[in-house]
Amino acid sequence: MVTAREIMTSxxxxxxxxxxxxxxxxxxxxxxxxxxxxxxxGAVVGIVTETDLVDLFQPSNRRLWIPVGFPPFVETLTYSVDLSWSDLDVGVDLVKNAGKPIRDVMITDVVTVSPEDSVESVIDHLADPDRDINRLPVVEDDQLVGIISREDVLRTLSERGVSV
Known part of the structure; x- marks a missing residue:
């Protein structure tokens, strides 16, 4: 059985x-x-990704929904306007968010594995359809000892000749 310890980066x-x-x-x-x-x-208290940080400067949903019709807007048409980003928008957001601590944007509900967990368990976490997990911290005695990315799992499967 391949364990998390064997494939983690440390x-x-x-x-x-x-x-x-x-x-x-x-x-x-x-x-x-x-x-x-x-x-x-030494303890994992969160995780922060490019997506978390990019969303500070360019939220993924930058649309303004405008109801069109007469009050009380029952059965009205709704139009969506895409608010495109300009260099000014990004610059203003950069200044506004540059001094924030990571604690304000990190994800605190972190899924971790232990060094003795099986690669099957790691794959189950990475393939969870309800979460978008790209990396798993490996924790032993409440201390971070390694990390496993999707790439680490694929490389291990490839090296061991596992066919899908």
């Missing part, structure tokens, strides 16, 4: 809850991965 690059959003975004821009575990005293 040591893990991390950030703290007090790290500045702009600093973390800069680190992610230079990294070859797309998220950091957020760690306090």
């Amino acid at each position: 040591p893990v690059e991390t950030v703290t809850p007090d790290d500045d959003v702009s600093d973390v975004l800069t680190r992610l821009a230079k990294a070859d991965f797309s998220g950091f575990p957020v760690v306090e005293d």
Whole structure:
């Protein structure tokens, strides 16, 4: 049985809850991965991804819905207007959010695995249709000891000649 310990990456690059959003975004821009575990005293307290940070500057739903008709707007038509982003919008959002700590944007409901969990268990978490998990922190005795990405699992399966 292949365990999480055998496929995890260690040591893990991390950030703290007090790290500045702009600093973390800069680190992610230079990294070859797309998220950091957020760690306090060695314990995982959250996770932050590119998506979390990009949404600060360009929310995915940038549409304005306008009801058209006469009050009380019963059975009216609704039009959607796409509010496109300009350089000014991004610049204003950058200034507004640059000083925020990561604790304000991190995900706190983090799924973790133990080093002895099976690769099947890891795959179950990564393939969960209700969550969009790309990486799993590996925790032992409440301390972060590694991380497993989807790529790590695929590489392991490929190296072991597992066919799908």
